[in-house]
Amino acid sequence: MELEAGQVAVVTGAAGGIGLAMARRFAAEGLKVVLADVEEGALEKAASALRSDGADVHARVVDVGAREQVLELAESAYAAYGAVHVLCNNAGVGSGAEGRMWEHDPNDWAWAFAVNVWGVFHGVQAFVPRMLASGEPGHVVNTSSGDGGIAPLPTASVYAVTKAAVVTMTESLYAHLKAEHARVGASVLFPGPHMLRTGLWESHRNRPARYAKQRPRRTPYRSLGQWEAAMRQAGREVRFTPVEEVADLVVDGIREGRFWLLPQSEHSDEQIRARAASMLDRANPSYLESFILD
Numbered sequence: 240m241e242l243e244a245g246q247v248a249v250v251t252g253a254a255g256g257i258g259l260a261m262a263r264r265f266a267a268e269g270l271k272v273v274l275a276d277v278e279e280g281a282l283e284k285a286a287s288a289l290r291s292d293g294a295d296v297h298a299r300v301v302d303v304g305a306r307e308q309v310l311e312l313a314e315s316a317y318a319a320y321g322a323v324h325v326l327c328n329n330a331g332v333g334s335g336a337e338g339r340m341w342e343h344d345p346n347d348w349a350w351a352f353a354v355n356v357w358g359v360f361h362g363v364q365a366f367v368p369r370m371l372a373s374g375e376p377g378h379v380v381n382t383s384s385g386d387g388g389i390a391p392l393p394t395a396s397v398y399a400v401t402k403a404a405v406v407t408m409t410e411s412l413y414a415h416l417k418a419e420h421a422r423v424g425a426s427v428l429f430p431g432p433h434m435l436r437t438g439l440w441e442s443h444r445n446r447p448a449r450y451a452k453q454r455p456r457r458t459p460y461r462s463l464g465q466w467e468a469a470m471r472q473a474g475r476e477v478r479f480t481p482v483e484e485v486a487d488l489v490v491d492g493i494r495e496g497r498f499w500l501l502p503q504s505e506h507s508d509e510q511i512r513a514r515a516a517s518m519l520d521r522a523n524p525s526y527l528e529s530f531i532l533d
């Protein structure tokens with residue numbers, strides 16, 4: 240679709256990281272931006288930073304895992320601007336699960352699914368009917384991850400399972416929109432190709448009491464800085480992708496109507512090939528060996 244000044248973009252998880260970069264980029268294109276996030280202080284800061292750069296901003300505190308709050312977000316976005324053209328279901332969390340799957344705290348699964356999977360579904364249900372009814376062009380971008388969206392990543396299995404679900408959900412959404420000959424498109428986003436310096440490693444800051452861990456963690460949470468130091472100490476190269484590059488990929492992808500917002504990367508291409516080959520050959524998943532820890 241054409242992205243034009245005066246259109247409206249809704250971004251969830253917009254108070255920081257990738258979501259804020261997308262909102263900033265949409266605003267730079269002249270779009271009005273609706274910022275939704277569960278973290279009130281960070282949201283206010285993000286909204287006032289964008290406003291002082293001249294953006295037209297509507298900010299709402301929203302937990303995307305709570306259906307009513309996402310429906311209210313849609314009400315307030317339409318009340319504020321009368322239209323929505325771009326919807327980025329971007330809010331996401333790392334689950335904080337430890338150990339083997341059979342040892343996981345069920346609330347790690349419940350919380351990660353509430354935000355990463357139900358949050359995307361709630362966004363689709365709250366906005367897409369009105370986007371379709373408007374008859375105007377529109378686009379939905381759902382944020383997955385190479386972790387799960389491409390490779391199963393057993394070392395972060397809960398997160399990976401949720402991000403795999405986002406890919407399948409978006410493929411289904413794409414098919415349903417095509418079946419309706421809709422002017423609304425859909426894309427699935429794989430931020431990268433490298434790591435991103437965002438708040439994802441501190442996701443537990445936003446964990447609500449209703450999904451509190453039922454057992455205390457065995458080990459403290461590891462920050463991105465600590466992980467990076469450990470990788471460097473082990474002689475492993477750590478590379479980062481600037482969040483602005485992800486925002487560029489999104490804007491270009493919406494303009495070109497591309498479904499797969501998947502940056503060029505030989506590493507992810509190899510993972511895709513290895514998994515596809517295993518399935519086609521009916522061979523056991525030897526591609527998981529690189530993830531198997533002792």
Ligand SMILES: NC(=O)c1ccc[n+]([C@@H]2O[C@H](COP(=O)([O-])OP(=O)(O)OC[C@H]3O[C@@H](n4cnc5c(N)ncnc54)[C@H](O)[C@@H]3O)[C@@H](O)[C@H]2O)c1
Nearest residue numbers: 252255256257276277278302303330331384435437438439
């Ligand atoms: N950082 C990475 O390396 C990376 C890689 C691939 C995919 N992603 C995905 O990108 C998306 C954005 O993450 P990020 O890396 O910018 O991390 P981030 O923590 O900086 O941003 C996520 C935002 O979502 C918000 N949020 C969390 N729970 C919410 C909820 N219930 N309702 C509304 N907002 C909520 C947070 O407050 C935060 O502002 C996520 O879906 C994440 O899974 C990140």
